[in-house]
Structures are given as structure tokens and as C-alpha cells.
Amino acid sequence: MNVQVSTRGRRRILGLIGLLALTVIGVLLSLALGARDIAPGVVVESLLGLRPADDYETLVVVTERMPRALLALLVGASLGCSGVIMQALTRNPLADPGVLGIELGAAFAVLLGILFFGVRGASSYFWWALAGAAVTAVIVLAIARLARLAASATISLIIAGAALSAILGSLITLLIVRDTAVYAHYNYWSIGQLNGRAGVIDEIWPFALVGLLLAVPLGRPLNALALGEEVAEGLGLAVGRWQLSGAAVAVVLCAAATAAVGPVAFVGLLGAHTARLLVGGDHRWLLPYGALCGAVLLLLADVACRLLPGNGELQVAIATAVIGAPVFVVLARGRRVVPA
Numbered sequence: 001m002n003v004q005v006s007t008r009g010r011r012r013i014l015g016l017i018g019l020l021a022l023t024v025i026g027v028l029l030s031l032a033l034g035a036r037d038i039a040p041g042v043v044v045e046s047l048l049g050l051r052p053a054d055d056y057e058t059l060v061v062v063t064e065r066m067p068r069a070l071l072a073l074l075v076g077a078s079l080g081c082s083g084v085i086m087q088a089l090t091r092n093p094l095a096d097p098g099v100l101g102i103e104l105g106a107a108f109a110v111l112l113g114i115l116f117f118g119v120r121g122a123s124s125y126f127w128w129a130l131a132g133a134a135v136t137a138v139i140v141l142a143i144a145r146l147a148r149l150a151a152s153a154t155i156s157l158i159i160a161g162a163a164l165s166a167i168l169g170s171l172i173t174l175l176i177v178r179d180t181a182v183y184a185h186y187n188y189w190s191i192g193q194l195n196g197r198a199g200v201i202d203e204i205w206p207f208a209l210v211g212l213l214l215a216v217p218l219g220r221p222l223n224a225l226a227l228g229e230e231v232a233e234g235l236g237l238a239v240g241r242w243q244l245s246g247a248a249v250a251v252v253l254c255a256a257a258t259a260a261v262g263p264v265a266f267v268g269l270l271g272a273h274t275a276r277l278l279v280g281g282d283h284r285w286l287l288p289y290g291a292l293c294g295a296v297l298l299l300l301a302d303v304a305c306r307l308l309p310g311n312g313e314l315q316v317a318i319a320t321a322v323i324g325a326p327v328f329v330v331l332a333r334g335r336r337v338v339p340a
Contacts, residue, residue, distance in 0.1 A: 067198035080294015083268025101164035105136025190262035192317020219284030266324020
């Protein structure tokens with residue numbers, strides 16, 4: 001038994017190392033590929049300061065592509081970790097900040113700040129996003145608690161999230177069409193793009209880092225909650241306190257990601273399920289795996305968007321939606337949420 005546990009632990013550690021290596025490869029690809037490809041040697045020299053500071057390729061790597069890669073990692077890790085927590089708290093494998101409407105709740109609150117209070121800047125957006133995400137999360141978790149009493153708990157929660165998203169989307173449209181300046185500002189922020197946002201990292205990384213660090217001690221409590229509230233209480237867990245703590249961390253992470261780039265769908269879902277495939281159901285490992293999987297997925301999706309033929313490039317939020325929607329349908333069919 002001890003040998004099996006030790007072997008499993010080694011495999012999980014090796015898996016983390018593998019994900020970190022994949023992250024490094026993804027960052028190098030992000031720095032090298034784009035409208036104009038840059039040789040890997042030039043990328044490394046630029047990062048090490050071995051090229052002139054005013055060299056064109058160095059400027060592209062350091063001032064444009066590096067901030068973009070770091071932002072992808074930050075947003076992806078936040079959404080991936082948030083997805084793991086939301087699935088654990090709702091005991092629903094289809095839960096995701098985007099699917100449940102929490103990201104749109106954050107976006108709606110940011111729009112209110114822009115429209116009525118002239119809010120500008122990602123650090124200011126964060127507090128509005130935090131309030132909007134918190135209110136939406138309270139509604140979603142209340143529905144989740146009520147839905148557990150029904151046989152169709154999974155579909156009830158997803159339908160509730162879809163309904164919330166539809167309502168919030170309609171309200172957002174109603175507000176922005178009345179003011180062209182607000183429409184332009186909100187549309188640029190909410191489109192889910194990573195390029196041209198170098199200054200956002202300095203404003204957002206403290207919030208994302210705090211959220212990721214606060215997620216670390218949630219592993220054992222989430223494992224207990226996965227067994228059911230009664231069993232968790234029998235094990236001595238303060239169920240209400242840990243549920244509130246988990247929800248607060250998920251909301252902080254979602255708010256940080258949304259404030260940075262706007263709503264980006266399905267990253268939490270994809271990151272959490274990829275992590276579960278790799279490491280199983282132990283949340284002590286799922287949380288770091290989910291964060292890394294989300295970071296790598298968003299980073300590679302952004303790289304893929306640059307390589308598509310044609311003028312311009314696809315926004316990463318569109319790419320994650322195109323990838324995530326079929327995965328969501330497959331998962332839903334597997335859970336018999338939609339008819340075969």
C-alpha cells in the first residue's frame with residue numbers, strides 16, 4: 001500500500017514537472033511566433049539582455065510578446081483553479097465561471113462602473129468585477145444547494161447559469177447601445193484579447209497571486225466536501241466556513257481574470273477536466289494541476305490564434321469558445337444532461 005502511494009506521489013510530481021516544462025515551451029513559442037517569426041536564439045538572447053535594447057526584435061519580444069504570454073499564464077491559471085473550486089463546491093463536473101454566468105456577472109458590474117462612475121484601469125475594474133462575481137456566485141451556489149434536493153441537480157444548475165448569462169447579456173446590450181463612447185470602451189475591454197495589454201499585468205497580478213495562494217489550503221477541505229456535507233461534518237470539517245472560503249477564493253480568481261481581459265469562456269472547464277484526467281480526484285493535486293492546465297491551454301490557444309491564415313488574428317476568447325463548446329456538449333452527454 002505504501003509503495004503504491006509513493007509511486008502515485010512520484011507520478012504526480014513528475015506530472016507537475018512535465019506541465020511546467022510544457023509551460024516553458026509554450027512561453028518560448030509565444031515569444032517566437034506571430035506576424036513576424038523570431039528565431040529561438042534571438043528570443044533567448046533578447047531575454048538575457050545580450051542584444052541592443054533598441055533592437056527591433058528585442059523590443060517585440062520584451063515589450064509586446066512577453067507581457068502577452070505572462071498575461072495568458074496569469075488569466076489561464078486563475079480560471080483553471082477557479083474552475084476546480086467551482087466544480088468541487090457545486091459537486092458538478094460541468095461547473096465553470098463562464099458556464100455559471102459568474103464571468104458575465106463580473107463584466108456587468110464593470111460596465112456599471114464604466115457607465116455611471118467613469119471607472120478606468122484594470123485595478124479599478126477588479127473591485128467592480130469582484131462585487132459582480134460575488135453576487136452572481138451567491139445566486140448560483142444558492143441554486144446549487146436547492147438543486148441537490150432534486151434528481152436533476154446537474155441540469156438545474158447549468159440551466160440556471162444559462163438563464164443568468166442570458167439576462168446579464170441582455171442587460172449589458174441594453175446599457176451599451178445607448179452610449180457609443182461606453183460601447184467602444186467596453187467592447188475593447190470585454191473582447192477577450194491578450195495583445196496590447198502590457199500595463200494590465202502590473203495592476204492585476206497581486207490579486208491573482210493572492211487568489212492562487214489562498215487556494216493552496218483548500219485541497220483537504222474540498223476532498224472532504226466531495227464526500228458530501230454530512231460525511232464532511234462527521235470528519236470534523238467546518239463545512240459552512242470552508243464552503244464560504246472556497247467560494248471567496250473562486251470569486252477573487254474569476255474577478256482578477258475578468259478584470260484583466262474580459263470574459264473568457266470554458267478555460268476553467270477545460271483546465272479542471274484536463275487536470276482530473278491527469279491526476280484523479282485529489283484536490284490537493286487538482287488545484288495546482290488545474291491552474292497549470294488552464295495557463296497552458298490559454299497560452300497555446302493564443303499562439304494558435306496567431307498562426308491562422310488571413311489578415312489579423314482571432315481573439316483568444318473566440319478560440320476557447322470554439323474549443324470548449326464541443327467539449328462541454330460531450331461532457332454533458334456523458335452525464336446524460338442532454339438527450340442522446
